[in-house]
Amino acid sequence: MSETQMPTQRTRVVREPERGVYDREAAYHILDEGFICHVGFLVDGQPFVIPTSYGRKDANLYIHGSAASRMLRQMKEGVAVCVTVTLLDGLVIARSVFNHSMNYRSVVILGKAALVDDPEERLTALRVLSEHILPGRWDDARQPNERELKATSVLRVPIEEFSAKVRTGPPVDDAEDLVFPTWAGVLSLEMKAGEAICDPKLEPVREVPDYLRNYVRK
Amino acid sequence: MSETQMPTQRTRVVREPERGVYDREAAYHILDEGFICHVGFLVDGQPFVIPTSYGRKDANLYIHGSAASRMLRQMKEGVAVCVTVTLLDGLVIARSVFNHSMNYRSVVILGKAALVDDPEERLTALRVLSEHILPGRWDDARQPNERELKATSVLRVPIEEFSAKVRTGPPVDDAEDLVFPTWAGVLSLEMKAGEAICDPKLEPVREVPDYLRNYVRK
Numbered sequence: 370m371s372e373t374q375m376p377t378q379r380t381r382v383v384r385e386p387e388r389g390v391y392d393r394e395a396a397y398h399i400l401d402e403g404f405i406c407h408v409g410f411l412v413d414g415q416p417f418v419i420p421t422s423y424g425r426k427d428a429n430l431y432i433h434g435s436a437a438s439r440m441l442r443q444m445k446e447g448v449a450v451c452v453t454v455t456l457l458d459g460l461v462i463a464r465s466v467f468n469h470s471m472n473y474r475s476v477v478i479l480g481k482a483a484l485v486d487d488p489e490e491r492l493t494a495l496r497v498l499s500e501h502i503l504p505g506r507w508d509d510a511r512q513p514n515e516r517e518l519k520a521t522s523v524l525r526v527p528i529e530e531f532s533a534k535v536r537t538g539p540p541v542d543d544a545e546d547l548v549f550p551t552w553a554g555v556l557s558l559e560m561k562a563g564e565a566i567c568d569p570k571l572e573p574v575r576e577v578p579d580y581l582r583n584y585v586r587k
Numbered sequence: 588m589s590e591t592q593m594p595t596q597r598t599r600v601v602r603e604p605e606r607g608v609y610d611r612e613a614a615y616h617i618l619d620e621g622f623i624c625h626v627g628f629l630v631d632g633q634p635f636v637i638p639t640s641y642g643r644k645d646a647n648l649y650i651h652g653s654a655a656s657r658m659l660r661q662m663k664e665g666v667a668v669c670v671t672v673t674l675l676d677g678l679v680i681a682r683s684v685f686n687h688s689m690n691y692r693s694v695v696i697l698g699k700a701a702l703v704d705d706p707e708e709r710l711t712a713l714r715v716l717s718e719h720i721l722p723g724r725w726d727d728a729r730q731p732n733e734r735e736l737k738a739t740s741v742l743r744v745p746i747e748e749f750s751a752k753v754r755t756g757p758p759v760d761d762a763e764d765l766v767f768p769t770w771a772g773v774l775s776l777e778m779k780a781g782e783a784i785c786d787p788k789l790e791p792v793r794e795v796p797d798y799l800r801n802y803v804r805k
Contacts, residue, residue: 409634
């Protein structure tokens with residue numbers, strides 16, 4: 370694959386350019402920690418933004434869904450899409466209202482989604498998606514049958530034109546505000562797994578598996 | 588304001604229509620619990636999806652940013668945008684790979700953003716935004732001055748054409764899968780506040796305020 374020179378004019382971070390990250394490995398790290406993306410696409414001149422899960426294998430992002438969904442019906446035409454993944458790390462509490470901010474890591478991918486036709490790549494993509502969200506689950510669940518595979522569309526978005534944006538660290542206040550009589554710092558935020566709630570129809574012999582007990586996203 | 592009949596053809600939930608919610612109060616509840624939205628807009632035929640914070644007052648959503656940002660430069664032209672807010676509540680662990688899902692609540696708003704010119708509405712919007720993310724902070728921080736207000740653009744997106752989509756509850760497996768030998772249920776997920784990390788430049792007399800100590804999003 371020929372590597373697009375990063376950033377392109379479209380992915381260069383305009384605002385706060387010091388937060389721009391164009392390194393592929395750094396972008397992969399963010400993509401691998403998240404599992405919900407927001408996909409932007411156009412229908413009759415109107416942009417739509419739809420949340421969906423995803424997985425990554427090498428330089429491809431995979432999303433899936435029912436062939437009946439508005440998103441997938443549009444995207445399989447090979448139209449331009451934008452896939453954005455955002456991880457929120459903290460509220461940045463400055464002394465001035467103006468300098469409040471957030472610590473976050475985000476990746477924006479511009480590209481064209483393509484429908485995956487090859488049965489082997491489709492199955493691989495579905496496994497990648499599943500293992501991306503919950504490693505260890507695929508082998509522990511009933512495998513997809515022919516009917517289910519037919520009902521599922523898989524789309525591939527090549528990770529070619531992309532940028533990441535990252536903010537870390539404490540607030541940056543103006544020098545004259547440092548004595549303003551208020552607290553300042555960062556309130557960290559994290560997506561945490563809570564309780565594993567049994568399906569009411571679960572047979573009593575089934576125990577919560579380790580990959581759920583110890584679920585963390587990093 | 589004349590209320591648009593909900594859903595419109597554009598906001599009707601196509602896939603899994605039983606998850607569609609068109610009730611304004613239900614949508615507000617989701618919008619008020621989140622504080623990061625993903626905004627979709629078009630630049631030269633390419634959709635962009637950018638994460639940003641927001642606030643809500645009555646039937647308006649407000650977003651803000653630097654006048655220098657790509658998003659705000661585009662959006663102030665009054666072009667069509669889509670604002671999506673997604674809250675992730677849990678992983679739905681089914682017995683079959685196919686029936687895995689997520690519990691989530693999302694709102695999609697289609698509309699046109701307008702630049703807020705009126706100084707009073709601008710200041711109100713900024714306060715709403717701040718109090719939306721961190722109630723109690725505005726009065727405890729150094730207020731914006733004229734220069735800062737000039738450097739900040741505020742956009743209003745009317746909440747007129749919208750839909751919400753909600754999934755709750757246990758997995759829904761096919762009857763014949765109920766005996767499949769694996770665990771099934773929901774792993775709940777939650778955005779949690781962690782440590783309040785002092786700015787290294789903080790004067791030692793400043794204590795962590797209560798609105799940070801007890802930060803919850805519901």
